[in-house]
């Protein structure tokens with residue numbers, strides 16, 4: 001959720017479009033956000049996919065071990081070799097994504113690319129038997145949290161920060177990656 005808010009703050013066009021869609025769809029009179037609301041806001045789902053593409057929390061997934069001899073891209077890999085899958089790099093691979101470093105949720109519109117383990121270019125929750133069992137809970141929490149933040153509040157840069165270009169994007173951690181510097185934004189109640 002922090003990375004999603006960071007990318008939205010850095011990309012005001014996307015923030016505006018998301019808030020317009022959300023407020024136009026849900027109206028301005030809601031006192032709270034419910035689970036049914038989530039299915040009405042398609043653009044928010046694209047934002048979440050794009051956030052997972054650029055900022056997978058577990059960039060190397062869990063280690064795997066080959067069960068038999070395999071050949072990948074001309075390399076011979078013997079049985080019992082530990083394999084790490086770098087989904088962070090896959091998510092930014094210029095061979096797969098156009099303008100990979102840019103935050104463009106629209107790239108997922110009209111595609112069936114999803115993070116449920118079937119699209120190998122987008123694996124923030126891994127895939128197969130050891131895939132994250134907490135995915136439904138994690139996604140619901142991010143959707144509900146983000147939807148509430150965007151529906152009820154506008155977000156402005158803190159005092160002293162002149163442009164969104166100054167927002168720090170450094171990452172920290174090794175097994176799990178988090179944002180190095182805390183995100184600072186000022187909420188302004190919208191309604």
Ligand code: HEM
Nearest residue numbers: 057058061062124125126127129130131132133134137138
């Ligand atoms: C946005 C939030 C989350 C992300 C990005 C995430 C991501 C992941 C990833 C990438 C894996 C390794 C999958 C693989 O190697 O194929 C994993 C494993 C796991 N996750 Fe999550 N996770 C999240 C939230 C949660 C939550 C909320 C729970 C529990 C309620 C959870 C429980 C687990 C468990 C138990 C495993 C180990 C599964 C195993 O070893 O078989 N995760 N997660």
